[in-house]
Amino acid sequence: MSTAAVSAPRVVRTIAELRKEIGNYRAAAPQGGKVGLVPTMGFLHEGHASLIRRSAEENGLTVLSVFVNPLQFGPNEDFDRYPRDEKRDLTVASEAGANLVFMPDVKEMYPRPSQTSILIGGITDRLCGASRPGHFDGVGVVVSKLFNLVQPDRAYFGLKDAQQVAVVTRMAEDLNVPVEIVPCPIVRDADGLALSSRNVYLTPEEREQALVLSRTLRLVPEWIREGLTASELTDRMKRQIREMPLADIDYVEALTYPDLLPPEESAPLASSPASLLVAVAVRFGRTRLIDNILLPAAKG
């Protein structure tokens, strides 16, 4: 454990420089020095900052990667307009305690098209895996590349993308990647909206109506205590979300976590022997937002 001094992180844009910097760190601190990785697509907000701070607390070297990965965007998604702000990202990175920032361009990460794809079956059949075909394959490839480039001891992922956490954890287990995946809690604005780089797309009216997501999710534990089954719960959630005229529901689902299987249909969720993920994806105008709540398994 060490707390990094708050000083400007070193910025590298090539794989060669990245490997050299990490090699230098490991050579100087070969035994105790741990490396933490925070993989992001940039346009950093307080959610990302919380991951960086956690890594800086737990590791001697914190590597932040900023790369908008074209492979995880579908053909009609927002790759081109995805928000980017390198200067602000470096300020956030510095304040949160990152030591090394890897900011490659697409050519550096994909000098030629990847012939290799990584498919994580089963847990990608539902939620965003169903709505965004190929998305998690793109995540699998870029996360594998970053794991191989940085060889981190720990990697930090936000639970707003709870399915991504499940997918990356499963991939690391299946392939024996020597990394600890550290899931970190969702960070919200004061009004409850889960932080997301895509929130900047929202008009004031859309943003106002989008608060229905966190409001609905906050009620979930109470509704589950009432004895609802999965479909009763998601029906009630959908009714509440649809009260907002701009809300266009992509999915509202309750699944076991981290296996992402449907819970037993006729049983009250309150008696679920597995942890539960209740997750929503809803479009407001052109902007698709996701949010979720993770609930522990019922006690024996």
Place this chain on the structure above:
Amino acid sequence: MSTAAVSAPRVVRTIAELRKEIGNYRAAAPQGGKVGLVPTMGFLHEGHASLIRRSAEENGLTVLSVFVNPLQFGPNEDFDRYPRDEKRDLTVASEAGANLVFMPDVKEMYPRPSQTSILIGGITDRLCGASRPGHFDGVGVVVSKLFNLVQPDRAYFGLKDAQQVAVVTRMAEDLNVPVEIVPCPIVRDADGLALSSRNVYLTPEEREQALVLSRTLRLVPEWIREGLTASELTDRMKRQIREMPLADIDYVEALTYPDLLPPEESAPLASSPASLLVAVAVRFGRTRLIDNILLPAAKG
């Protein structure tokens, strides 16, 4: 560079022991000490021994893995009857200079079914990739696991499976695996038959007729100098192989290497600007044999 002393290698059967042994080695020799990996399915012959010797020459620690990987066998293939002889394998490993032998069982490598699959497109469309659907996906998973477990500086593969060398090299490049893939020449018996663990399946008559493969491949450079195109070459090879009544051809192909694309159809192979792989897969009785020759690109 160091030559390992010829002493009995240490045998480990669990991932935990493997990681501990490699960690111990790296801790004792943190800078100069390189780790070489020779992944095999056991039933070792002189071809495997040549890989181990090469690794022992080039690395401070040579790890041999012996694991018959169920994922790379098709449902009607020879997983169950694939030859196994642990005791002999350890003798070969010891004589060739392996330091550490990893012999996991299936439960250790796959404690539950892998939800993660690795597909290497393009270069797996032809040759064994076409004849053995799913084969290279299984290779991709197990090789990725071994790379993550051993984190070798170099990994040694025999060119008898030239497509496997191309596939593993491409996967390592696409995913930025920090390993050098070292392709090693085919080793043959005195009569020309390429060494293979599957050769033990052959009856004396089948073995005699199987010599047609190396005999035909030896003529390929001369036939290419005559000015043949790819289809003229492979037609002539097929005619020669079919003179053996037990030969049942799976494929005979001439492709660029390592991209495994068809060369220009109307051009003589002698003028190919790319390296060429001329590869055959032929069944003799129940046994499918592969062999090949790799030819350098035509000089400017």
